[in-house]
Amino acid sequence: MSAMDTKTKGAISLKGSAQLVQEFFHYGLNNILYQRGLYPADSFSRVKQYGLTLLVTNDNKLKAFLEPLFQQVEKFLAAKKLKRLVMVISEIKTKEVVERWQFDIQTEDINEEGENSTRQKDEKKIRQEMGDVIRQITASVTFLPLLEVPCSFDVLIYTGKDTQMPQDWAESSACLIENAEQVQLRSFSTSVHSVQAQVQYKLES
Amino acid sequence: MQMDSSPLSESDDSMSESTRVFNLKMEKEFVKAFPLRSDQRISMGPPTSTLKGNPTFGKTPLMRGQAPVSTPHSMRNMKSSTPIRFSLDESFITGATAQNLSSKVAELTTELDLHKRKLERQSKELATTIERMERYKIESEELIRGNAELKKNKQRLEDDLRGAQLMTNTDTTTNSSSSTVINKLFTWLEWKEAQLNTMAAIMASAQLWTEDNRNLVANSYRSIEPIMLSQDDVAAYASGSVQDFQGIHESPIAEAVEVEEERNPNDTTLREDNETIYMDESSTEDIQNNQSTRILPFEDEQESAKEISILNNTMYEKDEKIEKLEFELNKAIEQLELYKGRTTKLAVMEEENQSLKHRLGFLEQMHNDSIRDLHASARLCENQLASTMTSPDGKKMEREEARSLTLTMRTMQRQIDELGEIGGRSEKELQVARDEIMKIRSELEASNNYSNQLSKDVQTMSAEKGTLMEQLAEAKRQLEEVNRVDMTTLVNDTLVPESVATDAGDTTQIVHFQFNPLDQARRELRDEERKRSLGGCEGPSVKRRRSEDDAEMEELRKKLAMAESRCERLSNHSIDSVRNFRNIILKVTGYDIKMKQEDSVQLTSTYDTLNQHFGFMVRDGRVEMIELMDKPFDGPDRFQFEAEMWMGERNSVPGFLAACQIKLLEEALVQPEETLMYGNEGDEFDPSGPSFSILQED
Structure with missing residues (x-):
């Protein structure tokens, strides 16, 4: 079921918005992984999305991690539980956090069904905003420090304390960077979910 | 006397024994071969020149009619050399007695040689026995030294054990004394509480249980310092009955009663009440004192820590003692095993000694029998000689022979006596050896007894060690419990939760996948480092990648080979097709x-x-x-x-x-005669040939 199925003529529901945001995270995180060189470039394939040519991983192991992650993210978004999603890039050897891509999510007070269950916003506009954010992410590579040591990543989910977590999920620290440099990126809104992006990175010593 | 000048006699001293014997034998043979020649020479005149060449017959003046017997002088000469020479001249002795004597002498000589050999063998055995005895002596000395060391070890072990027991007993005594004192104290408190209640009731009935009095009673202990009991005090309080516990001093009560009596000499009720009151106050003080005595050590953390420290030290000392005891015990067991081995060896040696003794006794008996037989033979010989000498047919020569035989016999007798003396000495040495063996045996028995005793001691010590280990385990358990309680308290009181930096609020939790790429990468890195440290120069991912690359390369090679072969096949086919097509075009056009x-x-x-x-x-x-x-x-x-x-x-x-x-x-x-080209050279001209076709059109 695509996001369009839940919308009619610019009307967007909570579920559809969750699907759109999840899709943004899918392409956004893949884009970061490609741009930051965490995985070999030949393990990515090109796809057209948001009017851009984006790269999506073909690595089975990475897909096995990302797919259930995005499924859970969509569930949290649809349940209005997701407050923040952070992609942490750390050095493998020392586990020191070097970059922190943070996406703050604000969810409008909207019902799942019935009255007050939709918002009005053109999907094309939403996708354009998403594309702008992704473009800015791509452009961020110009000022971010080069990752010279082997790095890997983790994705942190900020939810309410009363949220029941599935198995295989565990509590984590915030993985903050001390004295980090912070750059605010663009934001987009589906009129149900607003996503504000920013990147924090460790200054080169 | 002409015999002295004969070549035989002259060369008698210079000749060797064998030569002399040979000459005598040859002479005897010659006489035997020519028995009548002398008689013939005597009767027929002087000997011929041939006979003159014979040194014996040519120079020896033989008497007519006499047998060719040896002269006494020659006999003397022969006797002075050896008795064997005498026996070789048996052919000159025609009497039966002389022959018997010679055979007897030969037998005696043989027997004497036999006895000599026996004695020599016995002497050798005796020397071997003496050597063994010396070896026994050395081993017994080592055994005695080992026993002394074992005794020292045992003494040391006993001292250690006594020390450990003393420590255990001291602890046990202290614990039991403390518990006795506490039991008594509580009993005493129960009793005093009953007395106090009674006193309060009396005071209430006497309308003296006012608020002031109650305050007075309640605050009466405040000026009293807490009492710290020493071990001696504990021991003193532990002895005797609870009624002997001096909680309430009688003298202050008596003094108070006396004061009241002086003040109210007729008021006996008041005196009794006062007694009760003073008793009550004193009891309160004592209760408080005793409470202080009981409670204070637990209130003071430093004292508690000190006690725990002392307990720990005691435990460590006990541990060390037990380890030392275990070490000593193992050492003693090793020594015991060593001595058991030595004991076994000694038992074997004793058996050998017994068999040697039996053999020695048998040899002694044989020796005595031989000597007895020898004496008997000598007496028989003497008797025979005497009879021979006294016989009417005895001659001078025979007497001389008998005399020489007597001398020989005496010499032999001397030798026998000497051998007897040697045998006696050997017997004495044997007796000494027997004594030493007995001594060694007694020492061996003592050593066995000591080993048995030591084994019992070791068993006892093992049992005590087990008991001590149990006590130690119990004490350790108690100590751990105390430590755990302390640690729990310490953790609860002092541990402050560490603040972790977070950007999430109180209502937000941060979660992530447990199996995330970062942790996975770290695990892989650790595995690679571990494998590298174990000697592998390549990590699993590298190996896997290399194997994947190899497989891919192989597959590509196969594909390339297939493509090349296909290309070649297509090329050949194409060439064939083109050639065929050109031929067809040539023929058609x-x-x-x-x-x-x-x-x-x-x-x-x-x-x-x-x-x-x-x-x-x-x-x-x-x-x-x-x-x-x-x-x-x-x-x-x-x-x-x-x-x-x-x-x-x-x-x-x-x-x-x-x-x-x-x-x-x-x-x-x-121009038919000319050769026309038709395609290739050698092809025949075909006038019906090709038809037209358009090669290329617009």
């Missing part, structure tokens, strides 16, 4: 068509004897002739007419080619 470039073609007619060709070029879909029989198209040529007609007017290249072909065929038919 009569032109050999060759592509020069991508857009130009060259045609050679099979009927052309000059082997010239046409050249065409395709430009923008149109065919233009660029060559006409090796000349430019615009030049004069033999096909100029056909060119203008078919290509110029009718714009048909195939028509031009067909016209040219017809013309060439006609020319060829006009």
Whole structure:
């Protein structure tokens, strides 16, 4: 079921918005992984999305991690539980956090069904905003420090304390960077979910 | 006396024994071989010159009618040398007595030799026995030294054990004394509480249980310092009955009663009440004192820590003691095993000694029997000699022989006596050896007894060690419990939760996948480092990647080989097809068509004897002739007419080619004798040949 199925003529529901945001995270995180060189470039394939040519991983192991992650993210978004999603890039050897891509999510007070269950916003506009954010992410590579040591990543989910977590999920620290440099990126809104992006990175010593 | 001057007699001293014996034997043989010659010489006159050459008969004046017997002088000479010589002259002795004597003497000599050999053997055995006894002595000395060391070890172990027992007993005594004192104290408190209640009731009935009095009673202990009991005090309080516990001093009560009596000499009730009151106050004080005594050590953390520290030290000392005891015990067991081995060896040696003794006794008996037989034989010989000497038929020579035999016998007797003395000495040494063996045996028994005792001690010590270990385990458990309680308290009291930096609020939790790429990468890195440290120079991912690369390379190689073979096959097929196609075109059109470039073609007619060709070029879909029989198209040529007609007017290249072909065929038919080229050299001309087809069209 695509996001369009839940919308009619610019009307967007909570579920559809969750699907759109999840899709943004899918392409956004893949884009970061490609741009930051965490995985070999030949393990990515090109796809057209948001009017851009984006790269999506073909690595089975990475897909096995990302797919259930995005499924859970969509569930949290649809349940209005997701407050923040952070992609942490750390050095493998020392586990020191070097970059922190943070996406703050604000969810409008909207019902799942019935009255007050939709918002009005053109999907094309939403996708354009998403594309702008992704473009800015791509452009961020110009000022971010080069990752010279082997790095890997983790994705942190900020939810309410009363949220029941599935198995295989565990509590984590915030993985903050001390004295980090912070750059605010663009934001987009589906009129149900607003996503504000920013990147924090460790200054080169 | 002529015998003295004979060569035989002269050379008697210088000759060796064997030569002399040989000469005597030869002389005897000669006499035996010629018994009557002397008689003949005596009766027939002087000997011949041949006989003169004989040193014996030529120089010895023999008496007529006398037998050729040896003279006493010669006998003396022979006797002085050896008795064997005497026996060799038996042929000169014709009497039966002399022969018997010689045989007897020979027998005696043989027996004497036999006894000598026996004695020598016995002497050797005795020497061996003495050597063994010396070895026994050395071993027994070692055994005694080992026993002394074992005794020292045992003494040390006993001391250690006593020390450990003393420590255990001290602890046990202290614990039991403390518990006794506490029991007594609580009993005493119960009793005093009952007395206090009674006193309160009395005071209430006497209307003295006022608020002031109650405050007075309640605050009466405040000026009293807490009491710290020493171990001696504990021991003193532990002894005796609870009624002997001096909680309430009688003297202050008595003094108070006396004061009251002085104040109210007639008020006996008040005196009793006061007694009760004072008793109550004193009891309160004592209760408080005793409470202080009981409670204070637990209130003071430092004292508690000190106690725990002392307990720990005691435990460590006990541990060390037990370890030391275990070490000593193992050492003692090893020594015990060593001594058991030695004991076994000694038992074997004792058995050997017993068998040797039996053998020695048997040899002694044989020796005594031999000596007895020898004495008997000597007496018999003497008797025979005496009888021979006293016989009427005895002669001087025989007497001399008997005398010499007597001397020989005496010599032999002396030798026997000497051997007897040696045997006696040996017997004494044997007795000494026996004594030493007995001594060693007694020491061995003592050592066995001591070993048994030591084994019992070791068993006892093992049992005590087990008991001590149990006590130690119990004490450790108690200590751990105390430590755990302390640690729990410490953790609860002092541990402050560490603040972790977070950007989430109180209502937000941060979660992530447990199996995230970062942790996975770290695990892989650790595995690689571990494998690298274990000797592997490549990590699993590298190996896996390399194996994957190898497999991919192999697959690519296979694909390449297949593609090459297919390409080759296609190429060959293409070449064959092209060749076949050209042949067909040649046969159908009569032109050999060759592509020069991508857009130009060259045609050679099979009927052309000059082997010239046409050249065409395709430009923008149109065919233009660029060559006409090796000349430019615009030049004069033999096909100029056909060119203008078919290509110029009718714009048909195939028509031009067909016209040219017809013309060439006609020319060829006009010149039949000439050899026409038809395709390749050697092909026959076929006039029915090719038909036309258009090579390329607009």
